[in-house]
Amino acid sequence: MTEAVDRIRIDKWLWQARFCKTRALAAEAVSGGKVRLNGARLEKPGRAVGAGDVLTLTIGGRMRLIRVLDCGTRRGPAFEAATLYLDLEAGGVPQAPEAPEQTF
Template sequence: MVAEGRQRIDKWLFFSRAVKSRSLAAKLVVAGRVRINRDKAAQASDLVKPGDVLTITLERRIFVWKVVGVGVRRGPAEEARLLYEDMSPPPAPKGEAVPDAIPALRDAGSGRPTKKQRRETDRLIGED
């Protein structure tokens, strides 16, 4: 029996257009790629309600969505966007390096490091 104002997570993911089919939504939940309020969703039958925060991992992207309403059908994208509020952090701009990344120690085009050079690099980094 479904409580008023609640919906199965697989149906909600399908209605919100996060996935293409309800069976893919169920597989996503069972694989542990969906969290409801920081807790892993164990089954596709877990219920969501307005106010819940979902963390969804899809192909190298992490979505953080706040459930605003439950869906009645899988409608157009404009209707699907009314079901959630996107709280995801903005994606990192492409082409920018990570600021804390270690710069390359070798000249470009100098080939692969020799075993001796690799050991020296490991000692420099601290991986003995």
């Protein structure tokens, strides 16, 4: 039986929410300054995020504003990943993530 998690590493969350194809690419995005947490630039992929945090992501040349809704427990299918966040630029309507980008 899995326990609910309050906080999770940002690189792991980006991978589970399917914003990045691999955890290594997620860590690279964070280290490369492509991710902001509540307006502050992140440089370490080990930084913890949790429900209520707002992320600004620049992935694949596109900027996204995301609110973390849940930490999740695994990297599941896209419809499951879409329940982990709320796309604030889409008027608050949850959408399935696009295909992961590999360039940062």
